[in-house]
Amino acid sequence: MYITITAQKLGKTYGQSSAGFVAYLEKENQGLEQEEMEHFFNQYGDEISAKEVVNEIDGNTAKLKNKEPKFYSITVSPSKYELTRLENSSADLKRYTRELMKDYVKCFNREINGRAITVDDIKYYAKIEHQRTFKGTDRQIRENQPYATKILQLKNHIRKIENGERIGNIDKLKLKIGKLERDAPHQQNGIRIVQGMQKAGNQSHIHIIVSRKDATNSVSLSPGSKYKSSEVEMHGKKVGRGFDRDMFFEKAEKTFDKTFGYQRNFAETYKARKDFVKNPNLYFAALMKLPANEKAMAFKLMHKTGLPVIPNIPTNQAQMALRIFKRLRQGVDVAIKSSSIGV
Structure with a gap:
């Protein structure tokens, strides 16, 4: 599961309308x-x-300043393993979204008129998408880039040879291009993965x-608050x-x-991924204690998501294994930020 919570921006400022973002979410419906x-x-x-989404979100921004976000975007991306549990994706x-938003409101340390916030207090709209394309930040694109650069140079x-600006053997250059296409580490259906290719x-x-504001347009509810969960005294009240x-x-x-009867492996949990970055000793210790079948599955999941897979070292050599694990971890680019999770 990969979840991000993002305050929508236009450059360095917050957009005054949701129209652009809503139009972006309509892209799959074209044609x-x-x-x-x-x-x-x-x-x-x-x-x-x-149109209704734009009107409702844009009309629910009372007293918000130009430098404050008017709405937040939450993106929820189940893994391919999680998706296999679904009978009908849409x-x-x-x-699941409707249950998730009940969880969302429970995570605010706020009250409205002396009562806990409920899902009826927020204004949200959601949309299911079924396609993704490779972006420049994807590992496959980054690791294919040296090959892409050489291919572009050869092309x-x-x-220039065709235009008479240089002399050379075009057939030989095309053979070199073909070899680079085949040698690129990341392929999909026998074709080198490039930016914009559909996954x-x-x-x-x-x-x-x-919406940043509640359904009554009077209370600000920000999932981007820098305050995790605390109390402050205002007008003599906590x-x-x-x-x-x-x-x-x-x-x-x-x-x-719970909804889909999914048996989550240790390596798929948010806590495990967070420990991997924040406390590798704790992560490694928990990994080594897993039953053999769960440990094997954890290694498989780690490999699929770009985490290092340690050698199969006996547990009585745990300290040696931990040193190897830490060394492998240094070369891994894993971003676990306060705004996102990923498995």
């Missing part, structure tokens, strides 16, 4: 018949139009746009503030597992 489209939905409604993810060389397999995921992201991420996993 489709009405019955094939994925529509926006919320806790109780289906087939909500993009219907199941829609059902430019061929173009194969089930890529279903959820986009959620949630008032709760903050949003507990760790709690939200963990609840997201538990709700998915």
Whole structure:
């Protein structure tokens, strides 16, 4: 499961309208018949139009300054293993979203009129998407880049020969290009992976746009608050503030597992991934204590997600294994930020 919470920006400032983001989320519907489209939905409604989403989100920004976000985007991307538990990606993810947003409001350390916040207090709209493309930041693109650079240089060389600007053997250069295409480390269906290429397999995921203000347009609810979960005294009263992201991420996993009967492996948990970055000793100790079958699955998942896979070293050599693990970890680019999780 990979979840991000993002305050939508336009350059260095916060956008004054959700129109651009909503239009972006409509991209998969282009060229489709009405019955094939994925529509926006919320806790109780289906087939909500993009126009209504923009009007509702943009009209719910009372007293927010230009430098404050008007809405947040939550992206929920189940792993390919999690997706295998779904019988119908669209219907199941829609059902999960509605349960997830109940978890979302529970993670605010706030009250409205002296009572706990409920899902009816927020204004959100969600949309299911089924496609993804490779981006420049993806590991496959980054590791293929040296090959892409050499291929571009050779193609430019061929173009100059064709224009009479240089002398050379075009056939030999084309053979070199073919070899580079084949040697690139990341391929999909026998073709070198390039930026913008559509990812194969089930890529279903959820986009959620949630207003910064509550449904009454009077209370500010920010999941981007720097206050995790605390209290502050205002007008002689103690008032709760903050949003507990760790709690939200963990609840997201538990709700998915309960909803779809998913047996989550240690390596798939938010806590494990966080420990991997923050406390590798703790991560390694927990990994080595797993039963053999779960440990084998954990190694498989680690490999698929870019985490280092340690050699199969006997547990009585744990200290040696830990040193190897730490050395491997130094070369791994894993971003576990307060705003996102990834498995």
